[in-house]
Amino acid sequence: MWRCQTIALQLNPEDDVRLIYIVNVRDRFCPPLPAGYYGNAIVASAILTTAGKLCQNPIEYALELVKTAKANVSEEYARSLIDLMVIKSRPRLPLVRSYIVSDLTSVRSRDVNFGWGKAVCGGLAKVFPEPNKEPINFYIPLKNSKGDNGILVPVYLQSLAMERFVKELHCMLKHQSDSNPMSKLIISSL
Numbered sequence: 600m601w602r603c604q605t606i607a608l609q610l611n612p613e614d615d616v617r618l619i620y621i622v623n624v625r626d627r628f629c630p631p632l633p634a635g636y637y638g639n640a641i642v643a644s645a646i647l648t649t650a651g652k653l654c655q656n657p658i659e660y661a662l663e664l665v666k667t668a669k670a671n672v673s674e675e676y677a678r679s680l681i682d683l684m685v686i687k688s689r690p691r692l693p694l695v696r697s698y699i700v701s702d703l704t705s706v707r708s709r710d711v712n713f714g715w716g717k718a719v720c721g722g723l724a725k726v727f728p729e730p731n732k733e734p735i736n737f738y739i740p741l742k743n744s745k746g747d748n749g750i751l752v753p754v755y756l757q758s759l760a761m762e763r764f765v766k767e768l769h770c771m772l773k774h775q776s777d778s779n780p781m782s783k784l785i786i787s788s789l
Contacts, residue, residue: 601698602661605653607764612651617697619645624677642677644668702738
């Protein structure tokens with residue numbers, strides 16, 4: 600998604616681009632967090648590369664960047680980031696040319712029961728940002744009318760960039776499986 604968005608935006612190849620994502624660090628502390636702890640145990644992490652490197656290299660380049668960055672999020676990293684936020688009063692993230700993502704597929708909000716039954720519907724109150732702000736991309740669990748589970752990824756781009764995004768995503772998915780075209784999985788609200 601990050602690569603497709605960067606291609607769609609047609610940035611200068613020398614421009615820095617970032618992937619900023621949320622990492623669950625519950626299992627990275629020693630001793631572990633106590634059973635039943637329900638507070639936040641997440642940190643933001645970022646990957647920096649150039650638009651040219653991201654767009655001109657195969658998808659494996661981006662995947663390797665993500666794998667390496669996720670492996671580097673340790674207890675020491677989390678504690679250092681917590682210290683930074685205390686000292687600097689939550690410094691602002693550099694959002695220019697950033698793809699910001701949070702995976703909500705394992706939050707299990709549909710399992711929450713406040714006493715009147717399980718949730719029928721749930722999601723984000725506001726997916727799209729104010730004009731001229733970088734969007735935050737959430738991966739949201741979804742069950743269609745047939746009962747099939749999937750992941751909803753709202754995308755917010757201007758019309759021409761959205762057309763390029765859909766085309767790039769289609770090409771990437773088709774390239775993955777030429778014998779099984781995936782274009783029916785791409786739904787756009789152009």
